[in-house]
Amino acid sequence: MARRFDLFLQRCHTKHNDPQRGLMLFDESSTEQRLQTLAREFKHKGHSYGKTHNYAEVPVFLNSRATRLIQLADLVAYSIFRHFEHGDSTYWDVIKDHFDEEGGVRHGFVLCDAAHPIPTPFFNKKSSPKRAFL
Structure with missing residues (x-):
């Protein structure tokens, strides 16, 4: 990783x-x-x-209670788990196009990539990190 x-x-x-x-x-x-x-x-x-x-x-x-980024990583992990283990794509469909990809292989979730901005209730425009790789 x-x-x-x-x-x-x-x-x-x-x-x-x-x-x-x-x-x-x-x-x-x-x-x-x-x-x-x-x-x-x-x-x-x-x-x-x-x-x-x-x-x-x-x-x-x-502590995951102290920062929203750790909580966000938990949500991303949960959506991946639900999709691949239980066939539930409810949350996966929201994030599936926001992974770093190289040579056709997905590697990590990119929260704020300029090419693929993702709306999120965790950040507003003033507090949003430029990029987050989960």
Whole structure:
């Protein structure tokens, strides 16, 4: 997942001259320390596909009650689960065209891509992030 997000940010920079840095947000978890250690290793030592270059910070762990982005990630995961496990496309149909895609393969949900803006009750125009990759 870290590599896919890094590639997404790299493509944004290359194709759209948009040199943003990424920030990974996670729901609080007992694996927090291990994930932060892995992120540092990916940045400084690399992993099997190379090093990550586009992160602003190590992963941040937040209580899902404290931020709407974690809640949004839960909703996206739920819609994917309902679609693929139970054939219920009610929520999937709203988000299905908002995934990062490369070579015909979907990788991650993009909340605010300029090419595919998605209406959401979580943000208004003033507070909406430019992009969110879930």
